[in-house]
Amino acid sequence: MLRIHDTTPVKFHETLVEKFREIVGRYPEGKQKSALLPILHLAQAEYGWLSPATMDAVAVFLSIKPIEVYEVATFYTMFFLNPQGRYVLEVCRTGPCCLVGAEKIMQYLEQKLGVKEGEVTIDGLFSWRGVECLAACGMGPVLQIGPNYTFYENLTEQGIDTLIDELKAKSQK
């Protein structure tokens, strides 16, 4: 759902705008709307999610209507319309991974983090959710963590413990 509060205007810093311009250059004259998905990915990597203000700023940059940004951001599952944990653990929940234990892994993650799917831990560090087939079915169960989409394969409960410890340690640096 869109959150309509939080209307502080967003201003992208110059290096980001530089990247946006490079992307627009990949398409023919007048087809700058093609840059929308790549730019939304960069904006989300910058802020952790896409606020309405961020989307409005993207619309201004691309000279398109805000609704054209909203309708795209709401269609694709990778875009977050609400603030998330610093690390979003996305576990594949589709058939082939379930044949090799993905459901158990998700239960374990829920219990370990103490939050339901989509919720954020109190320290703000983690959220998790099930996502659809990540094209790694032979290495299941698998999970990914944005914004770089680092990949973890053949997950076990022990592996989850180690991963979470590592991320906690990393966040303290």
Place this chain on the structure above:
Amino acid sequence: MARKILLEHIQVQNINTFEVYRSKGGYAAVEKAIKTMSPEAVVEEVKKSGLRGRGGAGFPTGMKWSFLAKPDGIPRYLVCNGDESEPGTFKDRFLMTHIPHALIEGMIVASYALGANTSYIYVRGEMMPQIRILEKAIIEAKNAGFLGKNILGSGYDLELYVQPGGGAYICGEETALLESLEGKRGNPRIKPPFPAIAGLYGCPTVVNNVETIAATSWIINHGGDEYAKIGLERSTGTKLISASGNLNKPGVYEIELGLPVEEFIYSDEYCGGIAHGKRLKAVVAGGSSVPILPAKLILKTAADTARLMTYESLSDGGFATGTMLGSGGFIALDEDACIVRNTWNFSRFYHHESCGQCSPCREGTGWMEKILHKIEYGHGTLQDISLLEEINKKIEGNTICPLGDAAAWPVASAIRHFRDEFEWHVNEPMLSQKNNYGLANYGA
């Protein structure tokens, strides 16, 4: 040892770099095509090869290329489909990760053949690491003069870009992919017009799968006739199979088309048999969208001949007793797997991924998910099973894009071949919560 084309050099260290790929004969196809062949001659070789699209539908690639409209003064586009979201399929990720230059080389050859001066590789957004790998490979190829202006002094210009998706299975459907590449929601277009006439930005466009495009370099180097000698009859060449589920050695394998299914599952060269000493119950042979078959029908056709890994053999018997090669996503289910649960999971997937444009797909996938959930959790009735069949019939063939069919077939085939397991869930609601139905008479 089996014939290798795409993965011939996969063991070579640093084959992901330009230098090593080049030292193994890489980019020779670009040199040969651009310096010694006309675009038409390249298309002709691909036609002769019999290569069929590796994205799922198996449409002859050379024919698709020759359909491309060529009106004067209007640009043409080649768009590579690297969306790879069909459950069970993970071969394109493998190729892009380990031999990115195989795709870049194929893109240059194919773009030249089609007369495209700008081409895009659309990769699902979750594959951010692969997107970086491809972007690096593009820079390397450009620095070596294989991309950009006046390639190898020929006067031919080509720019190649990688476009990320946003997480939507439907964007694998070619017209949804083009919408997405135009910065819109991934709603499939009504066809006709086909992309060959009006595709990206309304211009003539060819959309091909990653594996299809990567295969064209070998065809140019060795000739279409040589390629056609590999494989079996109309299933020419090799195919990457992604094997997952309850197997000893899941993974990506390059097979020569024509390999017996039994050998693929049980031989040590491939999957090495079923994991944990269990027995095979069922297989989904070509990605989640194709009909599921019980073990005995995947190993042998209804006519009792060995089932082979070819387009023709896998579809032998039609949907009554056969299935499809599809994308080559080979999912094996062992005796402990629950067919109802697996079918419910797939229905949930299709419901989640329906773009929502057509009511039969949008509503029907949701109903199927709900009914299957009910049956799986012990609240189903026998009428629910017939209701599922009815909904299936109403979706199939009544939608804008094939996702509707793809959602209906797994359910229809599961009921067709495993009806007693569905009925057992209905009749034994308590028992089915704790136990597996097991193998019954499905296994091998």
